[in-house]
Amino acid sequence: MxxxxxxxxxxxxxxxxxxxxxxxxxIPLLHLAQEQDGYVAEDAMEHLGELVGITPxxxxxxxTFYEMFVLHPVGKYKIDICxxxxxxxxxxxxxxxxxxxxxxVRPGGTTDDGLFTLEDVECIAACTEAPCLQVNYRxxxxxxxxxxxxxxxxxxxxxxxxxxxxxxxxxxxxxxxxDRLGGVxxxxxxxxxxxxxxxxxxxxxxx
Amino acid sequence: MSTENHRTSNPGRRTNDYVPSAPGYVDNEGPKIVxxxxxxxxxxxxxxxxxxxxxxxxxxALRRQPADIAAEVKEAxxxxxxxxxxxxxxxxxxxxxxxxxxxxxxGDESEPxxxxxxxxxxxxxxxxxxxxxIACYALGLNQCFxxxxxxxxxxxxxxxxxxxxxxxxxxxxxxxxxTDVNIDVVLHWGAGAxxxxxxxxxxxxxxxxxGQPRLKPPFFPAAKxxxxxxxxxxxxxxxxxxxxxxxxxxxxxxxxxxxxxxGTRMLAISGHVKRPGVYEIEQxxxxxxDLFYGxxxxxxxxxxxxxxxxVPGGGSAPWxxxxxxxxxxxxxxVGAAGSMLGSGALMxxxxxxxxxxxxxxxxxxxxxxxxxxxxxxxEGTSWEEKVLQRIDDGLGRPExxxxxxxxxxxxxxxxxxxxxxxxxNLEAIPFPYRSQTTICPLGPSSVAPITSAIRRFRSEFExxxxxxxxxVAGAISAQPSSAETNPAQRDARExxxxx
Numbered sequence: 001m002x003x004x005x006x007x008x009x010x011x012x013x014x015x016x017x018x019x020x021x022x023x024x025x026x027i028p029l030l031h032l033a034q035e036q037d038g039y040v041a042e043d044a045m046e047h048l049g050e051l052v053g054i055t056p057x058x059x060x061x062x063x064t065f066y067e068m069f070v071l072h073p074v075g076k077y078k079i080d081i082c083x084x085x086x087x088x089x090x091x092x093x094x095x096x097x098x099x100x101x102x103x104x105v106r107p108g109g110t111t112d113d114g115l116f117t118l119e120d121v122e123c124i125a126a127c128t129e130a131p132c133l134q135v136n137y138r139x140x141x142x143x144x145x146x147x148x149x150x151x152x153x154x155x156x157x158x159x160x161x162x163x164x165x166x167x168x169x170x171x172x173x174x175x176x177x178x179d180r181l182g183g184v185x186x187x188x189x190x191x192x193x194x195x196x197x198x199x200x201x202x203x204x205x206x207x
Numbered sequence: 208m209s210t211e212n213h214r215t216s217n218p219g220r221r222t223n224d225y226v227p228s229a230p231g232y233v234d235n236e237g238p239k240i241v242x243x244x245x246x247x248x249x250x251x252x253x254x255x256x257x258x259x260x261x262x263x264x265x266x267x268a269l270r271r272q273p274a275d276i277a278a279e280v281k282e283a284x285x286x287x288x289x290x291x292x293x294x295x296x297x298x299x300x301x302x303x304x305x306x307x308x309x310x311x312x313x314g315d316e317s318e319p320x321x322x323x324x325x326x327x328x329x330x331x332x333x334x335x336x337x338x339x340x341i342a343c344y345a346l347g348l349n350q351c352f353x354x355x356x357x358x359x360x361x362x363x364x365x366x367x368x369x370x371x372x373x374x375x376x377x378x379x380x381x382x383x384x385x386t387d388v389n390i391d392v393v394l395h396w397g398a399g400a401x402x403x404x405x406x407x408x409x410x411x412x413x414x415x416x417x418g419q420p421r422l423k424p425p426f427f428p429a430a431k432x433x434x435x436x437x438x439x440x441x442x443x444x445x446x447x448x449x450x451x452x453x454x455x456x457x458x459x460x461x462x463x464x465x466x467x468x469x470g471t472r473m474l475a476i477s478g479h480v481k482r483p484g485v486y487e488i489e490q491x492x493x494x495x496x497d498l499f500y501g502x503x504x505x506x507x508x509x510x511x512x513x514x515x516x517x518v519p520g521g522g523s524a525p526w527x528x529x530x531x532x533x534x535x536x537x538x539x540x541v542g543a544a545g546s547m548l549g550s551g552a553l554m555x556x557x558x559x560x561x562x563x564x565x566x567x568x569x570x571x572x573x574x575x576x577x578x579x580x581x582x583x584x585x586e587g588t589s590w591e592e593k594v595l596q597r598i599d600d601g602l603g604r605p606e607x608x609x610x611x612x613x614x615x616x617x618x619x620x621x622x623x624x625x626x627x628x629x630x631x632n633l634e635a636i637p638f639p640y641r642s643q644t645t646i647c648p649l650g651p652s653s654v655a656p657i658t659s660a661i662r663r664f665r666s667e668f669e670x671x672x673x674x675x676x677x678x679v680a681g682a683i684s685a686q687p688s689s690a691e692t693n694p695a696q697r698d699a700r701e702x703x704x705x706x
Contacts, residue, residue: 018393020307020350021434026415028396031357052415065417065578067399068357080358084319085522086477086554088568122401122572123522124358125322127477127552128231128484137360141230169357170364174394175371180380182349182389187434190307195388196347199272 003047008036011173012051018176020187022052030063035167039070067121075110075117077155078166079103080134083120086127091144095131096120098145102152115156117166138163231475232326233484235503238463240471241447242487244331251365253372256333262378264450268341269386276345280449283457284469288323289313289404289442290521290549292538299346299439301429308348308437311428312339312446313409314355314362317401319522319572320552323473324443326485328355328362331447332369336392338446340379341453343390346439350391352413357397366394401576405647406440408578419580420647444473444551465491468537472551474498479512479557480505491537495519495527498536499555512557516663520549522569523652526659562667566660567595573653583618584650590614591653603672608661615654619643 004012012032016025026048033044045059063069081099083092096107099118103111107120126132129141133148140151154160164171232245244250244259256262268276281296302308312335316324327335339351355363370392373379381389395413397403403412407421410433425431432438448470452460461469468490475485476498482505488498498504499514508514516526525546527534534540541548556565574588591614594607620642643651661668 018391021414023415024395024413027357027398027412031396031398054415062415062417065400065419066357066397069398083568084572085518085565085568086320088564089478089554089556089560122575123317123319123321125316125325125356126231127320127322127475127554130477130483134358137358139361169360169396170367172364172367172371174367176374176380176391180374182381182391184350184391185307187307187436190350192306193347193349193389195386196273198387201272201274 002037002041003043004033004036004051008032009047009051012048014175016052018184020184020190023054026052026054026059026062027066030059030066030069031167031169034069035169037073038076038165038167039073042071073114074166076115076165077135077163078117078119080119080121080124080137082122082124082126082130082132082134084123084127086123087130087132090130092131095133095143095145095148099148102149116152135160135163136166137169231322231483231485232330233482233486233504235486235488237487237489237503238471239487240451240460240463241327241331241334241444241473244334245326250330251332251369253333253369253376256331260454261333262337262450264453265337265340265378266384267453268344269384269388273345273347276341276453279457280345280452283452283460284467285445285448285452285460286468286538287442288444288448288472288551290318290523290547292542292548295441295445298429298441299342301427302346302437302439303430305437306348307350308346308439309433310339310343310346310348310351311406311409311413311433311438311440312351312353312443313404313406313440314353314359314443315397315400315404315409316356316359316443316550317404318550318552319569320475320477320518320554321521321550322475323485323551325356325359325362327443327447327473328359329365332362332366333373334447334450335366335443336369336373336379338449339392340383340390341449342439342441342446344388349389350393352393352395352433354395354397354403354409354413357399363394363396370394400578401572402578402647402649405649408647409440410438417578419578422646464489465535465537467491467539472536472548474536474551474553476505476553476555478517478553478555479509479560480507480555481509482506488536491535491540494533494535495553496532498553499532505555508555508557510557512559514555515558515560516556516562516565516659518552518554520547521552522554522572523547523648523655524549525655526663528663562660562664563595563599563671566656567592567599569656570595570653573649577649581645581647581650583644584653587614587618587650588653591657595657598668598671601671601674603668605672607672608665608668611657611661615657618645618650619654 012029015028016022019025029048030040033040040063046056049056049059081096103116103118105118107118110117124134126139132141247255249255277299285295287293287295314324343351379392400418402408403418405420406428407426408418412418428438428440464470471487472490473487477483500507516528518524519527531544534544538548570591574592577584577588579585594611597603
């Protein structure tokens with residue numbers, strides 16, 4: 001849909017400046033684009049290519065490798081139900097079937113009101129709290145069918161304001177004040193840090 | 208330990224200290240090297256960290272020469288906690304005298320069953336940051352990338368906040384603690400790819416590329432890593448041990464755990480146990496039996512059922528059974544018994560478990576996560592999944608069991624001779640793999656659940672196949688396979704006429 005806004009472009013430049021090579025910032029920037037629009041738009045990919053100095057095709061090549069990036073709008077809330085072994089052993093498949101019935105969609109589908117997209121995902125690292133799911137990457141633990149219904153009802157009625165819309169990851173970003181930054185150099189220019197050279201043992205100390 | 212001992216009776220989900228973002232940790236009253244602050248609800252803040260000895264290890268390190276610290280870490284025999292279990296000090300010594308060099312922290316924890324690194328990142332980010340700075344100082348480098356799995360939004364948030372606080376307070380960045388040392392730590396977000404946990408794939412991803420592994424040799428990270436410069440990739444838990452080692456010394460560290468595996472390990476035990484949780488245990492002191500049945504640990508199998516099988520070290524590890532219960536939990540002993548401690552993830556299956564479904568689910572994981580670079584893995588894992596799916600659907604063919612083993616043969620030749628899979632042949636599975644036809648271990652990993660399950664429970668596979676009505680035995684499963692859902696495979700493959 002759109003290129004990055006002026007604010008987001010400034011943020012993008014701040015992120016790029018932390019890396020020895022601009023292209024390294026690409027995945028964080030794709031997250032920024034997804035946060036802005038809820039998905040990674042084609043115009044945004046073109047814009048990112050300009051910012052880090054690669055072609056739009058290269059941006060898309062990276063983007064399509066990673067599961068979290070979506071190239072089309074999805075629901076406001078992405079419900080990711082883990083069905084890997086630990087969760088499967090404790091009923092994740094039943095939970096997924098219940099979710100399909102409750103929402104009326106199969107994994108990958110979005111409800112007609114545009115609120116929910118259901119996904120069946122791999123291990124999300126909460127195995128002792130099985131079965132578990134993430135709503136826009138926020139955890140819900142040890143759910144039974146009633147818990148799931150309650151969660152959906154709460155999300156519908158706006159009772160979970162702490163969960164952001166799809167695309168936003170952390171509410172907090174890394175910011176480095178310019179006077180606190182150690183200094184970033186390109187791999188070609190960077191050498192041995194001066195502090196390391198001065199702290200080397202004198203030759204006679206090396207056995 | 209110089210820090211205050213935070214031995215609250217029951218931290219985690221059973222007290223008022225409940226931390227909604229990260230329950231799961233269970234205090235087993237044992238020694239705590241990396242989880243000492245977990246009992247506090249505010250364990251992720253700079254205030255709590257400083258009040259409990261945070262950054263003391265960094266102060267101790269900065270008073271010494273870098274080479275001295277590297278030697279101390281080598282002396283401590285700090286085995287890597289990510290999966291391979293390689294000693295960190297020796298890994299560091301592989302760096303050639305070439306600059307620039309980089310440190311990459313592997314926080315892309317996605318092995319099925321594993322979640323120790325997430326807790327370390329969410330609940331004690333300052334301990335990790337301190338470990339990063341100590342490692343950077345020891346290695347003489349000034350740029351560290353902290354690669355955090357994309358799905359772990361809370362961990363990213365807590366690390367971002369911790370880094371902002373640590374930069375402002377002078378523990379990271381320019382003139383650290385008033386010295387001339389400058390080290391930057393950059394929080395990098397992943398975006399959902401298991402394969403990026405493999406170190407060369409992690410480096411590709413950090414360069415902004417598709418996360419596909421590089422061939423070793425020549426691309427050993429210590430020689431040619433990020434930007435083709437020398438790079439050390441260390442796991443989160445490995446680095447989280449460094450502050451404690453700096454404060455207390457290698458000799459003290461070696462008083463915990465066993466001679467071969469000093470210190471502690473964080474283990475996540477999930478599945479059919481009464482008290483699943485993430486436990487910090489002394490290595491080599493606790494057996495699987497203690498862990499599953501002990502009062503301080505999991506307190507028995509769920510509903511007092513019989514134990515059927517368990518995975519000792521993440522989805523990639525060959526399974527263990529009752530006979531291995533008395534093995535002490537440390538990398539060398541578990542390795543000698545034919546599996547691996549891997550990422551410290553134990554998944555317990557009781558007698559009610561459908562073994563075919565369990566094997567199918569793990570194989571499906573590898574099929575979905577295959578990056579698509581090597582043919583034997585790209586085609587093999589999804590083929591394995593299709594065959595297992597049709598067996599589970601009641602559409603299996605009599606030759607399918609041998610077919611599964613044969614596909615595995617094409618990924619790890621020689622390790623799994625078909626003849627060895629006769630009924631009742633319960634020898635240890637040869638592990639680690641002797642050869643593989645793929646660049647990285649993902650493809651071979653898919654073979655572990657299949658061979659484990661077939662060796663032990665062949666009759667359960669046969670029962671499902673015998674039950675298949677002959678009329679439909681040739682029909683194709685209607686289930687969508689990962690070939691349709693894995694974007695990497697969708698991109699890379701043309702439809703191949705699978706048997």
